[in-house]
Amino acid sequence: MGRKHPKPKLAVWKFASCDGCQLSILDCEDELLDIAGAVEIAYFPEATRAVVKGPYDISLVEGSVTTPHDAERIHKIRRASTVLITIGACATTGGIQALRNFTEVADYVRAVYPTPQYIETLSKSTPITDHVFVDFELRGCPINKLLLLELISAYLNGRKPVVPEYALCLECKRLGNTCVMVAHGAPCMGPVTQAGCGALCPSYNRPCYGCFGPKRTPNTGSLAEWWRHHRDMSEEELVRAFRGFNAWSEAFRRASEAHEQTTMK
Amino acid sequence: MADASDSQSNPPVDPAPSGPDGERKLLRLPDLDRLIGLLRARGFRVIGPTVRDATIMLGDIESAAQLPSGWAERVEAGFYRVERRDDAACFAHRTSPESAKRHLFPPAQKLWRADGSEDHPQPVVEDRSTAPRLAFLGLHACDLAAIAVQDKVFMGGAYVDHVYATHRRGALIIAVQCTSSAPTCFCDSMGTGPHLDGGCDLGMTELIEGGEPVYVVHTGSEEGAQLLAGLAPPPASHAQVVAAEQLVAEAAAHQKRRMQTEGIKDLFYQNYENPRWEEVARRCLTCANCTMVCPTCFCANIEDGTDLSGRLAERRRRWDSCYTLDFSYIHGGSVRYSPMSRYRQWLTHKLATWIDQFGTSGCVGCGRCIVWCPVGIDLTEEVAALRMSARAS
Ligand code: SF4
Numbered sequence: 001m002g003r004k005h006p007k008p009k010l011a012v013w014k015f016a017s018c019d020g021c022q023l024s025i026l027d028c029e030d031e032l033l034d035i036a037g038a039v040e041i042a043y044f045p046e047a048t049r050a051v052v053k054g055p056y057d058i059s060l061v062e063g064s065v066t067t068p069h070d071a072e073r074i075h076k077i078r079r080a081s082t083v084l085i086t087i088g089a090c091a092t093t094g095g096i097q098a099l100r101n102f103t104e105v106a107d108y109v110r111a112v113y114p115t116p117q118y119i120e121t122l123s124k125s126t127p128i129t130d131h132v133f134v135d136f137e138l139r140g141c142p143i144n145k146l147l148l149l150e151l152i153s154a155y156l157n158g159r160k161p162v163v164p165e166y167a168l169c170l171e172c173k174r175l176g177n178t179c180v181m182v183a184h185g186a187p188c189m190g191p192v193t194q195a196g197c198g199a200l201c202p203s204y205n206r207p208c209y210g211c212f213g214p215k216r217t218p219n220t221g222s223l224a225e226w227w228r229h230h231r232d233m234s235e236e237e238l239v240r241a242f243r244g245f246n247a248w249s250e251a252f253r254r255a256s257e258a259h260e261q262t263t264m265k
Numbered sequence: 266m267a268d269a270s271d272s273q274s275n276p277p278v279d280p281a282p283s284g285p286d287g288e289r290k291l292l293r294l295p296d297l298d299r300l301i302g303l304l305r306a307r308g309f310r311v312i313g314p315t316v317r318d319a320t321i322m323l324g325d326i327e328s329a330a331q332l333p334s335g336w337a338e339r340v341e342a343g344f345y346r347v348e349r350r351d352d353a354a355c356f357a358h359r360t361s362p363e364s365a366k367r368h369l370f371p372p373a374q375k376l377w378r379a380d381g382s383e384d385h386p387q388p389v390v391e392d393r394s395t396a397p398r399l400a401f402l403g404l405h406a407c408d409l410a411a412i413a414v415q416d417k418v419f420m421g422g423a424y425v426d427h428v429y430a431t432h433r434r435g436a437l438i439i440a441v442q443c444t445s446s447a448p449t450c451f452c453d454s455m456g457t458g459p460h461l462d463g464g465c466d467l468g469m470t471e472l473i474e475g476g477e478p479v480y481v482v483h484t485g486s487e488e489g490a491q492l493l494a495g496l497a498p499p500p501a502s503h504a505q506v507v508a509a510e511q512l513v514a515e516a517a518a519h520q521k522r523r524m525q526t527e528g529i530k531d532l533f534y535q536n537y538e539n540p541r542w543e544e545v546a547r548r549c550l551t552c553a554n555c556t557m558v559c560p561t562c563f564c565a566n567i568e569d570g571t572d573l574s575g576r577l578a579e580r581r582r583r584w585d586s587c588y589t590l591d592f593s594y595i596h597g598g599s600v601r602y603s604p605m606s607r608y609r610q611w612l613t614h615k616l617a618t619w620i621d622q623f624g625t626s627g628c629v630g631c632g633r634c635i636v637w638c639p640v641g642i643d644l645t646e647e648v649a650a651l652r653m654s655a656r657a658s
């Protein structure tokens with residue numbers, strides 16, 4: 001109190017999600033004290049019960065909107081925040097729970113819950129940007145904590161964050177990995193997926209699953225065509241390849257729907 | 266070590282392997298092991314081919330036992346597999362997934378850092394002069410041609426890139442002549458191989474005698490000659506020298522892919538709007554793999570960073586590519602938004618504007634971009650198609 005420049009207030013909000021991205025923040029063990037020194041952690045129930053009232057300088061939002069209540073709550077958060085950053089695949093593209101968007105959610109509710117009338121849920125899981133203006137979308141399932149630190153550092157120092165938008169392949173090649181697609185024949189999503197994870201899966205000789213969502217100008221059609229001809233992948237397998245944690249992102253949704261239509265022919 | 270203004274690693278003594286037979290020496294595998302030991306004793310970091318993650322990759326090696334004895338690769342567009350051979354050849358492979366580029370022009374480097382908590386913050390540049398000298402074992406003719414191209418890029422003009430120059434001036438190169446060609450090689454038509462033509466300290470050709478490898482060796486520099494003398498090798502026989510040259514000539518003759526380079530600049534400059542560009546762009550993923558593996562591509566991005574407090578600042582350089590949108594971002598957006606314009610930029614730069622810029626082609630015919638393109642796009646096919654459609658129109 002009484003300081004001329006109080007520390008910026010940071011809040012962390014949760015919507016429909018697994019908490020993995022929030023855990024990535026707590027996973028910044030070495031840097032957590034620095035973060036606490038640079039910003040005032042005003043609202044972060046996952047970490048602390050102390051609550052400081054808004055407005056907030058930075059709001060980090062995890063999770064997608066799946067209930068009518070959440071659809072209202074996100075507007076209140078937006079009004080109370082100067083900068084709103086979504087963290088993770090759920091908040092940015094709807095998450096794995098957006099698989100419901102391709103089906104009838106009411107059928108599941110009836111099948112799973114003994115008293116379905118108590119369940120109030122929306123038919124679709126949607127990203128935050130469908131509801132309010134978002135200043136920055138940090139991708140990943142979960143996010144890369146180093147990129148989150150970079151984003152907060154950039155905000156605090158008034159500079160442009162260094163967060164890549166290009167294909168994972170650049171990151172993979174810089175690391176000197178063997179390309180699992182060319183050398184092992186694995187169906188790697190790297191060429192259509194945004195970098196940022198540090199090429200985790202290819203570094204362990206696994207194909208990329210697309211956790212960071214589509215890169216800019218992704219050519220999903222050409223990649224699928226190659227898989228069909230050179231790996232004998234069926235249309236069903238192609239649908240599944242694009243229907244992961246970022247199934248509801250525009251590029252992956254169009255790709256999976258195109259292959260689904262072919263299966264129905 | 267070469268003098269600082271010299272762009273070649275060492276003064277050539279006997280660049281063309283056509284001197285009298287007596288100058289060719291013969292090494293066996295145990296000699297190669299001694300050679301590696303000798304280099305390491307002199308403080309070199311030895312980088313040679315080794316089997317890693319189901320590829321024959323350039324990496325740090327400490328003994329000849331790490332060489333890919335009995336292995337080679339089978340490649341096609343977008344396809345690579347290692348395979349067993351029925352002999353103990355150590356250099357039967359052709360281009361490796363990566364070239365010397367990774368070591369001379371590292372994919373990520375800190376350029377400087379500054380600490381603002383000091384009274385007079387000064388940028389601190391890392392001292393590279395203490396880094397060990399690099400000894401490359403088993404580079405091919407196309408690799409040397411690519412190094413010569415990057416020498417022009419990084420050391421040829423008024424502004425010398427110090428990161429590259431430090432690694433390059435200290436480098437020692439023991440090259441091998443290819444005794445077979447991969448289906449993706451087209452160095453013969455680019456005039457860059459498989460025959461070694463200078464640019465190395467020692468040059469070797471591998472022969473298989475009774476299932477075991479022997480090496481016909483020629484020297485290319487004083488330092489190479491000294492190194493070889495340390496092994497006191499016997500001379501190679503006339504028959505061995507002839508056999509070696511024969512294999513290299515056959516490797517050239519058997520190349521399946523070719524690039525017709527005649528009038529290639531005009532071909533590109535007159536075909537900016539050729540519909541073929543749209544066709545290839547429908548397949549291209551703009552994933553940048555071709556530029557990453559290309560031994561001559563030299564693009565990088567400069568990134569500035571701070572810590573949370575803003576007291577520590579640092580500037581980094583990382584490999585980048587004309588396939589990324591950030592790379593051509595100016596105020597208002599990227600100047601090459603369409604994938605078509607990005608594929609066109611890559612090929613036009615490699616094969617045409619490079620000639621205006623550096624007086625040489627940006628392609629040495631190694632075929633890496635063909636092998637490591639995830640969807641097998643082949644530049645020789647694109648150039649041929651461009652020629653066809655230019656003729657038709
Ligand atoms: S392994 Fe995947 S991410 Fe890495 S270069 Fe190959 S396709 Fe790209």
Ligand code: SF4
Pocket residue numbers: 555558559560561615627628629630631632633634635644
């Ligand atoms: S353009 Fe392709 S073939 Fe030519 S040097 Fe580069 S990677 Fe090799």
Ligand code: SF4
Pocket residue numbers: 556561562563564585586587588610611612614615
């Ligand atoms: S082709 Fe692209 S990445 Fe390669 S040097 Fe030219 S502009 Fe750079």
Ligand code: SF4
Pocket residue numbers: 548549550551552553554555556588637638639640641642
């Ligand atoms: S040509 Fe191939 S490797 Fe190069 S960007 Fe296009 S898809 Fe990727």
